[in-house]
Amino acid sequence: MTDCYIYDHVRTPRGKGKATGALHHITPLQLATQVLQGIRDRNDLDTGLVDDLVLGCVAPVGEQGADIARIAAL
Template sequence: MADAYIYDAVRTPRGKGKKDGSLHEITGLSLATQVLEALRDRNGLDTSKVDDVILGCVTPVGEQGADIARTAVLNAGWSQYTAGVQINRFCASGLEAVNMAAAKVKSGEADFAVGGGVEAMSRVPMGSDGGAWPVDPSSAFSTYFVPQGVSADMIASK
């Protein structure tokens, strides 16, 4: 089994996920595009060598829908042959994307994969997708979730 390595880490700014939050004018696509451009430019990366870009996104609807990872790959001017996929594991979506990228490399399914996460909660608020847990009382009241913005801030502050 091959080893997987993290070669770089790129972070966008964070702000409060509300309608008038500090990042409310910036789309999730723009955030993801900026990260991919920085990754390419900082490392002189030949993007045709990247097999896959995996991005976690909790609310893949509206402007964050339609496979935001693949859209960001193309928007950033990466190779048209670089695949992109979006996954959702709630607040662990970005972490799961990194784990999946590493697993692809370790298993030999990919030689080079990028993992990360994207969310613009000021623009696409939690629950916008109408999933059962925030809107169905039989689920919402019997289970408890720490809101994504709160948990993301807790994780980023560690």
């Protein structure tokens, strides 16, 4: 068994899911990418050493349904 480290956790902001909602201009991919970059930056994390990533998506529909965790990590 290898060692496992939990560096941080983050929850994204929530907004009304409509065309005029507070987050309507941010795509799910942009939001997830901002979260991952924030975790990397505030923990001075060398991403070359990361073997695995766990990222959840509560409502995988539309743009979120396209394996958002994998796409954001890449």
